[in-house]
Amino acid sequence: MKTLRHGYVTAPVLGALWCFVIAVTVAVAMSFATGAPFRPSPILSLIWGAGIGFAALFGVVALWGAALAVAALGIVGIGPMASGDGTSLVALAVGHGALALFTALGARKILEECRIGALTRHEFEEAVIRFLTGFGYIFFTAIVLIPFYVMVMTSLKNQAELMANPLDFSIDLTQGWGLLRSYGELMTEYGFGSYLWTSFYVSVLTVLITLAFAIPGAYAVARLRFRGQALFSRSILLIYMVPMIVLALPIYIAFSMTGLRNTIFGIVIIYPVTTIPVALYMLQGYFRGLPAEIEEAGLMDGLSRLKVIWKITLPLSLPALASVSLYVFMIAWNEFLLAFMLLDDPSKFTLTRGIASLNSSEVPRQHLMAGAVIATVPIMVLFLGLERFMTKGLTAGSVKG
Numbered sequence: 471m472k473t474l475r476h477g478y479v480t481a482p483v484l485g486a487l488w489c490f491v492i493a494v495t496v497a498v499a500m501s502f503a504t505g506a507p508f509r510p511s512p513i514l515s516l517i518w519g520a521g522i523g524f525a526a527l528f529g530v531v532a533l534w535g536a537a538l539a540v541a542a543l544g545i546v547g548i549g550p551m552a553s554g555d556g557t558s559l560v561a562l563a564v565g566h567g568a569l570a571l572f573t574a575l576g577a578r579k580i581l582e583e584c585r586i587g588a589l590t591r592h593e594f595e596e597a598v599i600r601f602l603t604g605f606g607y608i609f610f611t612a613i614v615l616i617p618f619y620v621m622v623m624t625s626l627k628n629q630a631e632l633m634a635n636p637l638d639f640s641i642d643l644t645q646g647w648g649l650l651r652s653y654g655e656l657m658t659e660y661g662f663g664s665y666l667w668t669s670f671y672v673s674v675l676t677v678l679i680t681l682a683f684a685i686p687g688a689y690a691v692a693r694l695r696f697r698g699q700a701l702f703s704r705s706i707l708l709i710y711m712v713p714m715i716v717l718a719l720p721i722y723i724a725f726s727m728t729g730l731r732n733t734i735f736g737i738v739i740i741y742p743v744t745t746i747p748v749a750l751y752m753l754q755g756y757f758r759g760l761p762a763e764i765e766e767a768g769l770m771d772g773l774s775r776l777k778v779i780w781k782i783t784l785p786l787s788l789p790a791l792a793s794v795s796l797y798v799f800m801i802a803w804n805e806f807l808l809a810f811m812l813l814d815d816p817s818k819f820t821l822t823r824g825i826a827s828l829n830s831s832e833v834p835r836q837h838l839m840a841g842a843v844i845a846t847v848p849i850m851v852l853f854l855g856l857e858r859f860m861t862k863g864l865t866a867g868s869v870k871g
Contacts, residue, residue, distance in 0.1 A: 475594045477527050477586045484601050485523015485577050486516040489540075492573045493550040495608055500553075500565040502619060505640040507554035508565060515550030518543065522573055526581045537574035541566045576604055618846070625652050625840035632835060652840040660837070661816065662844060665824035669845075672734065672820060673802035676741040680749045680798045681791065683742065688753035689779055693762070706750045714744070714807055722811055732814050740808055745798045752797070756790035757783065796856050803849050821845045 493510035500508040518540045525536035543549040544566030545559075551569055553562060580600045583593045623639040624632070626649040641649060656662040691702060721740065722731065730736030760783065768778040784791070809823040819827065825841040 475589045475591070477584045477589060478524070480589060480594060480597055481523040481527050481577075481581050481584050482520035483523070484580055484597055485521070485526065485573075486519040488576050488580060488601060488604070489519020489522060489550055489569075489573045490515040491605055491608060492569055492576065495612065496565055496569045496572070497551050498612070498616070500561065500568075502616075502623070502639045504557075504561050505635065506557040506561055508557075509552050511550055511552050514548065518550050519573060519577075522577050523581060526574075526577045527584060527586050530578070533574055533578055537570040540573070541570035544569065580604065621839045621842050621846075625836050625843050626650070627836050629834050629836070652834075652836045653844070656837060656840055656844065660824070660828070660841075661819075662821075662824060662841060664817065665819050665821045666844065666848075668734065668819065669803055669821040672737055672741065673799045675738050676745060676802040677795050677798045679738070679742040680745045681795065683746050684749035684753055684794070685779070685784070685791075687746075688750050689757055689783065691750070692754045692757035693765070706747050706754075709744070709747050718807065718811055721808070725812055731812050732818065734818055736812055737809065737820070740812070741802050741805060744805070744808075745801050748801075749794050749798055752794050753787070753790060756787055760786055792856065796853065800849055800853065804845075 490510065490512060493515040497508040497510045500506065522533065522536045522540060525532040540549060544551055545562050549566055549569070550573075551565060553565070580597055582600075583596050585593075589597075620639055623641060626641050628651070643649075690696070691706075725731040725736050725740075730739065764786070765778050765782055768782050769775070773781065804822065805820075806822040806826070809820045810826055813819055813823050816824075816827065821841075822845065825838065825845055828838040828841050
């Protein structure tokens with residue numbers, strides 16, 4: 471360990487590892503963007519990365535000089551990233567230029583406190599932590615973005631392009647609005663407008679029903695004293711200990727016997743069963759964090775318990791209500807198992823059930839991907855737009871007073 475804690479060892483090692491990470495990232499990105507066969511060269515990326523890391527010890531000029539040299543070596547075919555025959559010079563320049571740029575920027579940040587000679591424990595650990603942080607950002611971003619990118623790019627292709635090369639995720643922008651033909655066909659030929667509307671109002675009704683039961687229930691657990699209160703509070707989330715697939719058959723039989731299967735009413739009844747427990751759990755923690763003295767003052771002023779909840783507790787709980795509503799809406803919007811099990815009539819399909827119906831050899835693959843994009847984008851926009859309310863609501867009840 472003491473040997474590693476020297477600038478001339480730490481910098482090349484971290485530089486080599488960082489260059490390999492960037493080489494993998496840029497190769498994947500360039501392959502998706504251009505359709506050309508880019509791939510990382512493990513040995514060369516480690517060698518040239520070590521050189522960039524070592525150069526970083528001698529200042530910015532040496533670092534950028536090494537980066538330019540690595541970019542030039544890549545273009546001539548001996549850089550950290552390889553490409554197949556026929557790759558255009560522009561793609562090579564962009565790919566290797568981006569690789570050298572991001573490797574140099576990362577190395578400069580990671581090795582900011584490194585120097586030639588022995589490093590303190592703090593300096594060494596700081597460099598390692600910065601490398602791991604950068605790697606974590608890239609890794610988890612890739613996990614999220616790559617499937618979404620593939621989904622979007624596939625939805626913009628036609629059948630001939632997919633048959634020619636299913637792994638080519640580049641698009642021809644000269645097609646203009648023709649790129650969106652799969653989305654238009656979904657709306658006109660597959661009834662996806664109806665699926666969207668059904669999912670929307672089912673999710674809204676689920677939110678309203680859930681709040682109608684969860685607010686008084688959570689308030690009772692947080693504020694009132696009654697026999698079995700502790701047991702009830704601890705057993706709120708017990709339903710999540712039983713996998714939904716275990717309950718699927720009993721629910722199917724019960725709904726078939728009562729005539730609720732294949733009805734929107736049945737879906738609206740069963741969805742809150744899965745959301746009320748989590749809403750109760752979230753709201754009771756928030757209600758406990760509200761100062762009880764404010765409610766007691768309202769009671770002393772002559773307000774009934776219900777008016778105290780309506781005029782005092784709920785206005786103070788708006789962040790929590792917003793976060794619970796958003797979370798419940800997302801659960802209902804994305805629910806698949808119950809919808810798949812209980813709905814057979816296409817006119818009553820929710821969005822997830824409609825997407826499942828596209829998973830057929832008779833339906834072009836781009837239509838399935840377009841349906842997945844339609845299901846993902848609205849809830850993503852909603853979450854990003856209201857994320858600050860959700861964060862505030864989830865953390866506001868963590869500190870009492």
